[in-house]
Each structure stands twice: as C-alpha cells, then as structure tokens.
Amino acid sequence: MVRVFASKPDRFVYASLIKGSCEVGGLKRAVELKQEMIRYKGELDSAIYTTLISAFFMAGRKLEALKVGDLESASRILDEMVESGCKSDVVSYNIILNVFCREGKVKEATELFEDMPRRGCVPDVVSYRILFDGLSNHMQFEEAS
Numbered sequence: 001m002v003r004v005f006a007s008k009p010d011r012f013v014y015a016s017l018i019k020g021s022c023e024v025g026g027l028k029r030a031v032e033l034k035q036e037m038i039r040y041k042g043e044l045d046s047a048i049y050t051t052l053i054s055a056f057f058m059a060g061r062k063l064e065a066l067k068v069g070d071l072e073s074a075s076r077i078l079d080e081m082v083e084s085g086c087k088s089d090v091v092s093y094n095i096i097l098n099v100f101c102r103e104g105k106v107k108e109a110t111e112l113f114e115d116m117p118r119r120g121c122v123p124d125v126v127s128y129r130i131l132f133d134g135l136s137n138h139m140q141f142e143e144a145s
Contacts, residue, residue, distance in 0.1 A: 011043045022055035044084040101134025
C-alpha cells in the first residue's frame, strides 16, 4: 500500500482494509497488510488481532490462527499482541475460548480462562458464559458448577 500510493496510511485505514479483506475471504491479503503495518511502524491494536483471529476461525482455518490448536499457541498469539505494543482484550480471549469449547478442548479453555487475570485481562460475563456452555456441552457438569 505504501509503495503504490506513496503515503503511509494510519491504523484506521489499515484496520478497515484488514477487516474488508477478511470479509471477502482475502485472509492472505489481510495478513500481508498486518505485516506491512508492522514493517512501517503502524500502531497495531487488539481490534486488528481480533479481526484476524476471528477470520481464520470462521474460514475453518483454526490451526493457522492457533498454529497447532492448543493453549501454547493461543498464548503465543496473545504474547505477540503484547510484543506488538497492544494489550489483548477480553474480546480476543473470548474468541479463543469459544473456539476451544466448540472444538471440545475444554481443558485448554479452562486453563486460558484461569490465565486471563495473570495476563491483566479480567473475564467478563461473556467469558463465564462461554466456559460454562463449553463445559456443559461436553458433559463436564461438575467443573461447570
């Protein structure tokens, strides 16, 4: 984008382009835009990461979003957000929690949920509901209570 238009877009332009690319299935382009943003010292925020994570999950490319689909990979995504200078928010966590629960990885969801406060993110009512539903749907009633 910078090469074509000879100007540096701000984070709002990048966010719009990334979201639009994701909505039309252009995940590869969305990731390229994120990399360009990093290269040109753009301000990454949790909305950009959340958009990308959601898009990969919705496209059925969960393993790309969470490299191998485990808690360690989810932690890497959240760590990358911090390293990029943006704080992961409860929405980012809720998306990952939801995917873990839908995939039957309730142990990983529970561990991530318990790790949220240590990472400076307080679970909200949606976080609790996602985990409760995930545990209930996978017949782990004792843990859900």
